[in-house]
Amino acid sequence: MGHAYKAIQWNHHKRVYDAVIASSVVVFVGGFVGVGKLVWTGERAISDPVLLLRGLAVCAFVMLHVILCIGPAARLSTWWAPLLYNRRHLGVTMFLVALAHAALATLYYGGFGGRNPLGAVLESGTFRSISGFAFExxxxxxxxxxxxxxxxxxxxxxxxxxxxxxxxxxxxVYVAYAAVVLHVALGVMQSETSPVAAWLTLSGVVLVATLHTVAGVREFQRDALAARAREDEWIDAAGIDEIPPSRAKIVRVLGCNPIAVFRHEGGFSAVSNVCAHQGGPLGEGRIVGGCITCPWHGFQYLPHNGQSPPPFTEKISTYEVRVRGSRVEVRAKALPPGTPVEPARVLPVERVLGDEEQRQGEAR
Amino acid sequence: MAVLVVIALYLACGLVFATWFVGGGVARIDRLAAAARWWVRAVWAPGVVGMWPVLLWIVVRGKERGS
Structure with missing residues (x-):
């Protein structure tokens, strides 16, 4: 976070995440080469370098699909949030795998002549026909x-x-994705006799498009239900039992940033739903070690004041919260970032009934 | 091939700029970066080679950010 730059901001979760990514890549590429040697035999046998460069290509392509699907999937279900948490490292790893594929392909297909291998590979195709297209x-x-x-x-x-x-x-990344899909369609698929690769590629494109569409429609529907409220008005956020411990309910107000109302240690606190780092949806994260933790990159904030724990310096807006009967209410007006607000507590039943009687008495 | 020559020239300029930028020039736009260790700056180097026109523009504009 915003204290001092570190080469890589690792913590226990991110180390586990990275270990899983690295071992998955090794298992996937190794598995692809191993299975490829068993499946493609005799006249259809493929040399080891080609198997390896294809394994790297398929691995990078699958990783790119995962990266593109995590975002919308996490908006539809918090089950996917752990994958989203360290997507950056997944992206860098995917680039390195794709680069290994590109380097190996360039050296293998262009490295035998006296020319620059990259120049030789790039000049091997044409832009005038589909077959033999310069997909490189x-x-x-x-x-x-x-x-x-x-x-x-x-x-x-x-x-x-x-x-x-x-x-x-x-x-x-979406331009890169389109380029990769065309690279596959105009490249390896032109020489492929089996329809499996074409169907898998098409399925991937449909999956990415469908997830983005469904998540977009859901977001649109949520925005359409946004409350209309004046700045000083209290908005009904949720029933006290609707917010699980250490989780939040996101409240949308027209013309304002969404508000995340968290339940923590028996109290309710409200902060801006927008992380100060990259605008991640804090309300889709949870409270870890007493801090609201952004599901995107793990930036943390204290629930009662919206400040990152020392030595970090990020701050987000806080909101006044109160509990009325069995409902949690939040005031629409954002307080300056980092403003402490006492968490709203659930009052004992007798106290609530007493307050209610008093209000009724005052009304009479 | 003309495109590859252009790319090579672009990267060569980037390499020269990155040597100056990572070596200390970064402090002109980011006070926090001035205190970063060399291996942290090494992480930025590939990006500096690729994004050098943008960084040059930020340096010339002389507006400090990220501190």
Whole structure:
């Protein structure tokens, strides 16, 4: 977080995540080569370097699908949130696997002549027909985009490019995805006699498109239900039993940032739903070690004041909260980032009944 | 091949800029970065080679961010 730059911000969860990624890549590529040697035999036998470069390609392609699907899947179900937590490292690993594929393919197909291997590979195709299309250019485009994304994934870049530019740069992953799909369709599929690769690629594209569409529609429906409220107005957030311990309910107010109402140690606290790091949805995260933890990159905030625990310095807006009977209410007006707010407690039943009687008496 | 020559020239310029930037120039745009250890700056180096026109523009503009 915003204290001092570190090369890699590891913690126990991220180390486990990275170990799983690394071992999965080794098992996948090794498995692909092993199974490939058993399946493609005799006249259909494929040499070891080609098997390896295909294994790397399929591995990177699958990883790219996972990366693109995690975001919308996590919006539909918190079950996917742990995968989202360290997506950055998954992205960098995917780039390295794709780069290994590109380097091996360039050396294997272009390295035997006296020319520059990259030049030889890029000049081997044509743009005038589908068969023999120069699909290598599409791969090069994807690698350049993925390189820029991987190389600018450190927080230094987010701080210095600004969140808007950084986000736009990283949205170019969809351009890279389109280039990779065309690279596959116009490349290996042109020589493939089995329809399996084509069906798998098509299934991947449909999965990515469907998940994004469903998550987008869900988001649109949620926004349409946003409460209309004046700044000083109290909004009904949820029933006290609707918010599980250490989790939040996200409240949407027209024209304002969403509010995340967390339940923690018997009290309720409300903060902005937007993480100060990359705008991650804090309300989709949970409280870990007493801190609200962003599901995207693990940035943390104290529930009662929206401040990152020392020595970190990030702050988010807080909101006034109260409990009325069995309902939790939040005031629509955002307080300045880092403003302490006493958590709202559930009052004993006798006290609530007493308050209710008093209000009725006052009304009479 | 002309495209590859252009890419190579771009990367060569990036390499020169990255040597200056990672070696100390970064402090002109980011006070926190000035205190970063060399291996942290090494992590930024590939990005500096790729994004050098943007960083050059930020340096020339002279506006400090990220501190």
């Amino acid at each position: 250019w599409l791969g090069l485009l994807a690698i350049i985009i993925l390189f820029l994304m991987a190389a600018t994934s450190h927080d230094f870049w987010l701080n210095n490019l600004g969140a808007k530019v950084w986000k736009r740069l990283h949205m170019s």
